[in-house]
Structure formats: structure tokens, C-alpha cells
Amino acid sequence: MKRKTLTQYLVEQQREHGVVVPEVRLLIEVVARACKAISHAVSKGALGGVLGSLGTENVQGEVQKKLDVMSNEILLEANEWGGHLAAMASEEMETIHPIPNRYPKGEYLLLFDPLDGSSNIDVNVSIGTIFSVLRAHHDTPGQPVGEQDFMQPGNKQVASGYAVYGPQTMLVITVGNGVAGFTLDREMGSWVLTHEDMRIPEDTKEFAINMSNMRHWAPPVKHYIDDCLAGKTGPRGKDFNMRWVASMVADVHRILTRGGIFMYPWDSREPNKPGKLRLMYEANPMSLLIEQAGGAAIDGTQRILDIQPMQLHQRVSVILGSKNEVETVARYHKEHG
Numbered sequence: 001m002k003r004k005t006l007t008q009y010l011v012e013q014q015r016e017h018g019v020v021v022p023e024v025r026l027l028i029e030v031v032a033r034a035c036k037a038i039s040h041a042v043s044k045g046a047l048g049g050v051l052g053s054l055g056t057e058n059v060q061g062e063v064q065k066k067l068d069v070m071s072n073e074i075l076l077e078a079n080e081w082g083g084h085l086a087a088m089a090s091e092e093m094e095t096i097h098p099i100p101n102r103y104p105k106g107e108y109l110l111l112f113d114p115l116d117g118s119s120n121i122d123v124n125v126s127i128g129t130i131f132s133v134l135r136a137h138h139d140t141p142g143q144p145v146g147e148q149d150f151m152q153p154g155n156k157q158v159a160s161g162y163a164v165y166g167p168q169t170m171l172v173i174t175v176g177n178g179v180a181g182f183t184l185d186r187e188m189g190s191w192v193l194t195h196e197d198m199r200i201p202e203d204t205k206e207f208a209i210n211m212s213n214m215r216h217w218a219p220p221v222k223h224y225i226d227d228c229l230a231g232k233t234g235p236r237g238k239d240f241n242m243r244w245v246a247s248m249v250a251d252v253h254r255i256l257t258r259g260g261i262f263m264y265p266w267d268s269r270e271p272n273k274p275g276k277l278r279l280m281y282e283a284n285p286m287s288l289l290i291e292q293a294g295g296a297a298i299d300g301t302q303r304i305l306d307i308q309p310m311q312l313h314q315r316v317s318v319i320l321g322s323k324n325e326v327e328t329v330a331r332y333h334k335e336h337g
């Protein structure tokens with residue numbers, strides 16, 4: 001059987017479903033090409049001198065790894081010249097990156113977490129790149145695009161996706177018509193459609209959460225996990241299994257493949273922050289994928305995709321995955337409310 005490539009998939013989405021315009025097709029292909037370059041650097045590891053830290057900090061005060069910075073540069077460089085973007089924003093940059101004047105500008109905005117799961121880089125565990133695409137509703141021609149143009153809820157995303165650098169390198173995307181997964185054929189250098197129409201089972205017996213934070217959780221989350229741990233004879237009536245990779249891409253990829261629930265909830269270590277993960281670079285793109293695959297994504301009480309962002313680097317509590325399980329967690333929040 002001859003398999004489809006990413007280009008074929010996108011052309012079909014454009015022709016048969018009308019969900020992709022040529023600029024977005026180009027945009028996704030360019031992002032995919034950048035992910036190929038990142039994958040190449042990641043796979044070299046110590047041989048390529050890419051492991052370890054740089055000694056610098058990003059805007060959130062996190063120590064940057066060499067690969068965080070390299071991946072950010074690869075994505076910026078790859079996406080600057082194509083003429084399809086107005087500006088970019090990244091977890092690793094303090095403010096937005098408008099397209100330089102030497103290049104033509106387009107109407108789309110690209111946001112990314114260039115290398116997610118940084119704590120796993122040096123230990124050879126799966127990491128990834130997450131991206132989100134918005135349209136710049138920019139009605140003041142001549143005026144440069146500003147941060148304000150990015151302040152759109154996740155339900156306005158035109159496309160989103162991630163690349164996971166694991167035993168295989170895969171690209172998983174949505175352009176608003178379901179979720180498709182591509183595997184990188186390294187010899188051919190092409191993305192091949194291997195996971196058509198990915199769907200998340202509605203029920204699950206598997207959760208992903210960093211259990212070491214248990215004592216800091218809010219009561220509804222603590223109560224929910226306690227009930228899962230109680231197993232067959234407890235209130236949930238079934239035994240649960242647990243997985244935590246500590247790379248959101250890898251944890252979400254597992255859920256897209258076999259169901260489950262992923263949680264990075266608010267906790268009292270940083271009471272003034274709504275959570276650890278970032279709304280614009282992590283929660284929104286992943287929530288769109290999860291919903292497009294039949295799952296659900298909330299912050300505890302509210303649909304993540306409906307949150308109106310106030311800041312580029314805004315954080316959020318994240319609960320996503322199998323639909324019925326996410327609804328169960330929402331119920332625990334209501335009951336404690």
C-alpha cells in the first residue's frame with residue numbers, strides 16, 4: 001500500500017474538505033521541516049555536543065538547555081522568510097518576534113514551545129516541539145503586529161500540533177478536521193501518514209500526574225486521585241494504572257494513542273500562579289488536538305480553549321484526555337466548589 005505524505009494529506013484537506021488554505025499548508029510544512037532539523041540534532045546527542053545547559057535563563061526564570069535555544073533558533077529561521085507569518089512567539093523568548101522587514105509578511109501567527117520536556121534531554125527520554133497557529137486579526141495596516149494580536153482564546157486556533165522525538169520521530173497535527181499522525185521516514189526525509197484519524201477512547205483506567213506534588217494539590221484533585229488509588233473496591237470500582245514521563249508531548253501522545261488522563265493542576269507551591277504549564281504554547285495546542293480526537297480539556301472548571309489570555313506567558317492548570325474521565329474530574333471540582 002502506498003502511504004500518503006504530509007503534503008498529500010494537506011492538499012487533500014484543502015481540496016476535499018476546504019479546511020486548509022495554501023498559506024497554512026506552507027506554514028505547517030515549514031514547521032514540519034524545522035522539526036526534522038530539531039529531530040536530527042536531538043538524535044546526535046552527545047556526539048553533536050547538544051546536551052547540557054547554557055547557563056542562561058529564559059523569561060520564566062528557567063535554566064535554558066542548549067537544545068532549548070537551538071530549537072528556538074531553528075524554528076525562527078525556518079519560518080521567517082516564507083511570507084505567511086506576521087509574527088512568532090515562543091516559550092523561550094520574552095516578547096514576540098515580528099517578521100523582519102526584509103521579508104514579506106502574511107496574516108498568521110505562530111506560537112511554539114521549541115523543546116518541551118527539557119528535563120528529559122540529558123537522560124535520552126522522549127521530548128518534543130509543540131506549536132499553535134492563529135490568524136492575526138490586524139485591522140491597522142502599517143502598524144506592526146503586537147502582543148495584543150496574540151491574545152486570542154484557543155478556540156480561534158487555525159491549526160496545532162506537536163513533534164515527538166522518541167523511538168520514532170512523529171508529527172501529530174490538526175487543521176480542524178480530526179487528528180493525523182505522521183512518522184518521519186529518515187531515509188526518504190519525508191513525513192508519512194501512519195496514524196489516520198486518531199481517536200481517544202472515552203473511558204480509561206490510566207492517569208498521568210506528578211504524584212510527588214500530592215501534598216500541594218487542591219482538595220478536588222487530591223480527592224480524585226485518592227479515589228483512583230482506592231482501586232476496584234473504592235468508589236471508582238476499577239484499578240488504575242499510572243504513567244508520568246514528565247514530557248507533556250510524550251504523555252499526550254500516549255493518551256492520543258490509547259486513552260488516559262493527563263493532569264498538571266494548580267498547586268500551593270506557587271499559589272499565585274494558576275499552574276505550571278503555559279496556556280499559549282502547551283495547553284491550547286494540546287487541547288485542540290485532544291478535542292479534535294474526541295477527548296476533553298479543562299482547567300478544573302472551565303474549557304481550556306475558552307480561556308481569554310491576558311498575557312503571552314500565562315500559565316494554566318491542565319486536565320485533559322479521555323472524555324468521561326475529564327468529566328469525572330470536573331464533577332469533583334463542582335462538588336468541592
Ligand code: AHM
Nearest residue numbers: 115116117118119210246247248249
Ligand atoms: P518545559 O517546557 O520547561 O519542558 O516544562 C514543561 C514540562 C512538561 O512537558 C511536563 O509535563 C512538565 O513540565 C513536567 O514537570 P515536572 O518536572 O514537574 O514533572
Ligand code: MG
Nearest residue numbers: 113116117282
Ligand atoms: Mg514546555
